[in-house]
Amino acid sequence: MEKINPIPEILGETTDVESWLIRAGLKFSDLGDDAASIAIRKQWREYQAAVQRCCITLHQPPSLVQLGGDYANLRIPGGGSTNCAIRCRVVPSP
Numbered sequence: 001m002e003k004i005n006p007i008p009e010i011l012g013e014t015t016d017v018e019s020w021l022i023r024a025g026l027k028f029s030d031l032g033d034d035a036a037s038i039a040i041r042k043q044w045r046e047y048q049a050a051v052q053r054c055c056i057t058l059h060q061p062p063s064l065v066q067l068g069g070d071y072a073n074l075r076i077p078g079g080g081s082t083n084c085a086i087r088c089r090v091v092p093s094p
Helices: 017-022 035-058 069-075
Strands: 065-068 087-090
Touching: 017 035, 035 065, 035 069, 065 069
Parallel strands: none
Antiparallel strands: 065 087
């Protein structure tokens, strides 16, 4: 799986795996049983847990929150995972 240049600034988070994968130019059908695919699936679970905590903390839906700090790496499939404290913010209105 070749990594495609991610979109640098994506506002809002998602609960849709296809939308999340599109951020890295991937499709769900691209995932297999190889180590990279397994790592991306694990990252999706970490991302979803972080988004859920952020939404609960800010009392906002996923589309109106944005992960920050070390958790910002989870926003794009293939980014690093962390065990650090979550930092999130409300996305400003356009």
